[in-house]
Amino acid sequence: MLNNFDFCVYTNFIFGKDVHERLGKEIRNMNINSVLIHHDNGMYLNNNNFLINIKNDLKDNGIKVYELGGVLSNPRLSLVYDGVKLVKRENITFILAIGGGSVIDSAKAISAGAMYNGDVWDFFSKGKSIEQALPIGVILTNPATGSESGAVSVINNEKLGQKYMAISPLIRPKIVFMNPELTYSLPKFHTACGIVDMFSHVCERYFTPEDEIGVIDRMAEGILKTIVDIGPKVLKQPDCYEYRAEIMWIGTIAHNNTVGVGRTQDWATHEIANELSALYDTPHGVTLSIIMPSWMRYTYKKKPERFARFANQVFDIPWDGQDTEVAAMKGIIATEEFFRSLGMPTSFHEYNIPTNEIDKMLDRILFRGDDNTIGGMVPLNRKDVQAIYEMAF
C-alpha cells in the first residue's frame, strides 16, 4: 500500500546533444545577472575550451561571471567556506555547478551558506533548517549521485573527519543541463562508480519493510534490469551516445524518488558505506560495491521473498515461490558478479582499505530510535553493522 507522501521534482531538466549551448539564454531568462561557476577544473572533460566557452556564453548574455574550481570527490567544507565568502562579498545571485555529485553538493552548501549569518556547517552537523538559499543550476558531467535533482547535500568536514548531510527543497537545482556527449571522456573507473551508485539508489528504495506496490516495484525492477544491461556496454563503448544517454538519465530517475514514493526505504547500506569515505576518502561508488553485497548477505533471511523477487526480476534467476532463500542468494551473488564485471571491488582488501578501525566507524554512525538502529527494512544495531563490515573484509 502506498503510504502518504509529498512528491515534487521541480527541477527543469534539459537533456540531449549540445543542450549546454542554451545555458546563457536560459539563465538570462531567469533574470540572473551574476553567476558563480563552481567546478572540479573540468577534471574529466576532454575539452580545454569548455569552461572558457561557458564563461563567454554567460558574458555574452550580460551576466557577470565569478569562478571557484578545485572541488574534489567527498567535497570539502573548507572550499565551501571559500565559496560562501566569495558569494557574500560579490553579491552573487546564482551558483552554477559544472561537474558531478561532489560539485553539486558543494554548490548546494554554498547556496545555503551564502544566505545565512552563522556557520554553514550548522546545517550539516546540527540539523539546523535551511531558510533561504540561492538558486542553483547544473551542467552535469558525471552522472551518478542524482544530486542534480535532489534536495540533499553531503559535505566532508575534513578537519573533524565527519561526513554529514543537509536536506532542504530550497537547495534543489532549478535547472540542469544534461548532455551525454560531455560524459564520453569520463574514465572507466568513474563511470563504473556512478553505475554502482545508481543501482544502489534504486535498491535502497526497493528494499522496504512494507508490502509490494505493483507499479513502484515494477518500475524499480525495470531500472535495475536496464542498469545491468547497459552498464557493461557503456564501459566497453564509452563514446556510444545511446548508452551514455540512457545511463545519464537513469542516474536522475534512480534518485528523484519516482521509485521511492509511498514506502519506508532502507538506506543502511549508504550509512554504513559513508563511514569508509569519511575515514579513508574512498570514492562513494567503491564504498557501495564493497558494503552492499555484505548488507544483502546479512539481511536477506529477514525478507527472503523480497530478495528472491529481486533475483528473478533483475537477473532472470528462476523462482516459482519454492526454494526462496536459494533464489535470494543467487540474486546476491549475481549482484556481486555484476559489480565485479564493472571492475569494482566487493571487499575491503581488494581496495586496500584497512580493517583495524571498525570501532571508529561504528562510533560515528548515528544509531537512532528506541532500539538504536539504522535501516528501514531490517533495523541494524551496532553489532549487526560490525558483522556487515567484517563480512566485507
Added chain:
Amino acid sequence: MLNNFDFCVYTNFIFGKDVHERLGKEIRNMNINSVLIHHDNGMYLNNNNFLINIKNDLKDNGIKVYELGGVLSNPRLSLVYDGVKLVKRENITFILAIGGGSVIDSAKAISAGAMYNGDVWDFFSKGKSIEQALPIGVILTNPATGSESGAVSVINNEKLGQKYMAISPLIRPKIVFMNPELTYSLPKFHTACGIVDMFSHVCERYFTPEDEIGVIDRMAEGILKTIVDIGPKVLKQPDCYEYRAEIMWIGTIAHNNTVGVGRTQDWATHEIANELSALYDTPHGVTLSIIMPSWMRYTYKKKPERFARFANQVFDIPWDGQDTEVAAMKGIIATEEFFRSLGMPTSFHEYNIPTNEIDKMLDRILFRGDDNTIGGMVPLNRKDVQAIYEMAF
C-alpha cells in the same frame, strides 16, 4: 536512443489519507489571499459537507473564497467565460479545481483567460501562446486524465462543436492534493473510463517509430501491467484503499512524461477518439476504448515487433521472436478483452454512437505536414483514419 528533451514536472503532489486537510495552510503559505473554487458540484463525492469544509478551511486561514460549480465532462467554453469574468471582476489570484480532468482543464482555461485581454478561445483555436496565468491548485477526485500534472487544457466550444487544446507550462498546477479515499464513491463506469485513459496515455508514448529505450520501455510496461492487474480489482472493491491509491498515482505518472521522454510519441488514437466527444459528447474513456483496438488492428503490421513485445510484457503472451504477427494480434485481443472486463465498449454500436457522420469527423481532424497525416509511430492520412473508424463500428 533518447532524443533531446526538456522535462519539468514542477507540481507539488501531496498524496495520501486526509491530505486535503492541509489545504488552507498550504495555500496560505503560498501567500494567496483569494481563491476561486471551481468544481463539478461534488458530483461523485459521497459527502455533502466536503465543499463546505473546504470553504471553511480556506476562510479560517484568512482567504477570501469565491465559487463556480457546474463543470460537466468535455468542459464547456461558456463556463470558462463565466469563470474568467468572475476572476477579473473580483481580482481573484488563485484557482482551486476540485474534481477530475474536466474541472482541471476548465480551471486552466480560466487561469489563462483571466490574465488575457482578448478571447480565451484564441489559445485553443488560434494556437495563441499563453503569456501569463494565475496559479492553480487541485483536489483530485477523479483520477484519469493526468491533467493534474500536465501543461495541457482541452476545452469544448459547444457552440461550434469544436474540441481543441492549449499547451503551456504556465497552466501546470502548482499543488495537487490526492486523497484516494475521496475516490471510493466514484461510480464503476467513471472508474473504468479513468483506467482506460491511463492505459492509453502510456500506450500513446510506448508506440513510437524509434528504437527501444530499455529503461523507458520497461517502466512503461511496468505501469501497463499494473493497470491490467489492479484495474478489475478496484472495480470489485471500490473502497479498498490499496487499489484506489495505486490507480490514483498511476493516473499521474502515466501522463507526466516519465515514460515519454526522449522519443516521438504517437497520439493518433487520442486525436481520432476526441472527435467522438466533440460530436456526441461521448465520455473520453469510452472514445478511447472504442478507437484504440481498431487503431492497433490497423497499424500493427507496420511495427509487429513492438506489438509483440507489448503482448509479451503486458499480457504475458509467449513470444520468442517467432510468429511475431500472431503474438502481436494476441496482445491486441487481450487489450480488447481487458477493456471489456472493465465493462467498457469497444465499438460504436455498443455505445449507440451513430456511424453516419464519419465525414464530419474526418473534416475536423487537423491532418498535418507535407503528407497530411496524424500519428507519430504510423502516420495516418484521411483514408486510414476513415478505415479505423469503420473498423470500430
